[in-house]
Amino acid sequence: MSEKKKIDIEYSQLDSERMRINVGPQHPSTHGVLRLEVEVDGEIVTDVVPHLGYLHRSFEKHCEYMTYPQIIPYIDRMDYISAMNNEWPYVMALEKMLDVKVPEKVEYLRVIVAELNRIANHQIAVATFGLDAGAFTPFLFYFRDREYIIWILEKLSGARLLYNYFRVGGVAGDVYPTFKEECHDVIAKVRKTNAEVMNLLIHNNIFIKRTAGVGILTPDVAINYGCSGPVLRGSGMAHDLRRDEPYSIYDRFDFDIPVGKGEVGVVGDCWNRNMVRMHEMEQSCRIIEQALEQMPMEGDVTAAIPKRIKLPKGEIYSRAENPKGELGFYIVSNGTDKPERLKARGPSFVNLSVIPEISKGYMFADLILILGSIDIVLGEVDR
Amino acid sequence: MGLLNKLDDPYEGGGIVLGKVEELLNWGRSKSDWYLHFGLACCAIEFMAMNASHFDFMRFGTIPRTSPRQADFIMITGTVTFKMADRIKILYEQMAEPKYVISVGSCSNSGGPYWEHGYHVLKGIDQIIPVDVYIPGCPPRPEAFEEGMILLQKKISRQAIFNKRKRLGTE
Amino acid sequence: MTAQEIFEKLRTEAGDAVIECVVQPSYDPFIRIAPQAVFDICHSLRDDELLAFDYLMSLSATDLGDDLGVVYHLYSTKWKHKLVVKTQVPKDNPVVPSVERIWRSADWHEREAFDLLGVRFDGHHNLIRILLPYDWEGHPLRKDYRTPETYHGMKV
């Protein structure tokens, strides 16, 4: 009797056509106006093509017409979630070119304000990441706490979101009397909420099942793609400008660089990137506390601001550790008070270019999670 | 039975509310209009803070809807670039009829800080879609969002549905 | 290693393709190289054990009047040193070999340089506009750029 051939058709061998879907500019979870053209086979993502430029506001063209101090509000509007950190590399570059000596009090104030903004940025990052995974409560917890931070920054600079607070050689507004107490109790609140969200969301079994082992990015691919910030540190690479290239007075504080260790899932997956952000909030609290103790209270913050800023002819590239990664400014000056060319290297723009590599083969819902774990903001991607 | 003898104090124990059908319809429409959930730029972050528990945008009866088919009004929160303008035109057309537009922030009102050299920025959303309420500010404070929302509700509740002459007057 | 030592090292290897090393006040020290040797020099910059520039910080294009300049900012995560490499191409045929195959982060930076300044990178797998709409004419960051009157019927 002829040997009955066992027909075992593996489902994936049955070729089915692929459908192209637009996770388009108007989508609840693209963190802004980003279009992902996704090629889907059933439910498995086979290819992702990001389309950018929906928020390209011609920032670099503006820089050629604006004088140096006038550019600071435009820089705020690049990464509008952490506006204070944006201004720092730009202002440092100008101070290095003009070699302006920044008073101690201003340096401490800049560190405190930048770290507060880093906490606010990570709060939004973890909150929207929880939203992408379907958890709504951390969003409400974190936005309630972010309001406390926003009120402090509002009392300092007058604005809630886009501060225009840094000046070359100083800062705009001085410290108000109850600044230290409010910072301390905001840090206490942030720590309490972090502890709550740690076991509410981060160690929640459903969240772990959804995010562990998804979107794995190996360190050498991350470096080659130029990733930085929590995306690179989530893959186990301890590269942080505040430690490797200490700018301003970061060498006076002792804090450690959280790195994805893979307690849950694989190193370099969504869960570890998110865990790095949670730890970084704790490290920022430590930095703020040390800065508050050592901060000299006397001295005028606007003393060292030069009246007229006219840069000598030259070029400079300065970078700083933004909450989303390494923000760099390449300024070409031709001796007048307007830059000839200013190129902004935004961390979100570079981190986003990894998406096509790390989202192949996952379910469609995981693609949304991978995008949330990269934590991009479109103002910086499209500039 | 003397139902109408309580005419001068209609709510005192009577439980009967007299009014036009328009007012009833407009009351229903204005107090529960859902908006199309999408954010463009910095105003969207203020809008998220607005949606969170501290400012609680939902007390105006608004629910974020992600598809234009179920949205009553659209909030343009952020800078409108040309590449995005075509998409917003499509989204606006795909919304179901009585639809309204709130333009949030000086970027979508008039191009904002990008009006002078913004070669890729649309100078004001009213060039492509009719706008009902403008909210100034860059980004506007959440309280300004609430004022914009109240203005929209006032506009909706003043609309006349059946009386053609009145509708042309107040539109 | 400072820029001068790297310059000597490259000078011995690449010969005259490495034109000069400029160290001036208020300038980041940079090395100027000939455009056609970009790929080989960058390849050796990345793979050489002593240099190990495995992190391309940023690739930017600048308009230098009658030339278009391309600037590479490199960083080494191993030796923690930085380097700036510059090259210039005439404006009428601005062609630079693409380094996309050496550092993947150059892919989008080159597309943006092409989009905003019109520098063409040959060897790039899909050199199309990245920020501006695909049917936009002109390259906005050039000094002689005149913004169009209308786009899709909307006034610019």
Place this chain on the structure above:
Amino acid sequence: MLSEFGIVFLYFALGVGFVGIALVAAWLVRPSKPNPIKNSTYECGEIPIGDSWVRFNVRFYVIALVFLLFDVEIVFLLPWALVFKQLGWFAFVEMILFVLILAAGFIYVWGKGDLDWDKPRPYIAKLEDLVVGRKKPSKL
């Protein structure tokens, strides 16, 4: 007096009427200004690329069949469940037999693997196939 089926018809007419009035009233009152863009499919503000009538994987069809099968089983179970007390032992055993036959079918389908869904096959990017080789370049 209305017959048994008269009541069923009345019940049916009431249902259709209730839904019909609501739909017709809505159709009368709502404003309708159709235009080509409004009627096009909504895809996040984009013009859709390609169409959605593609050849799906066959597992979606198999799952639909298996669902239909067990749905019909429930339709038979429902009336029986109402009156199985009066029907006595015989009807009870008969229905259990019916359920067992279908359970055998279910086990077969499960064993054959028609029910296990498509597992994600993550592809982890390796640097070698992305960039030019890592070996030291020959003398330039």
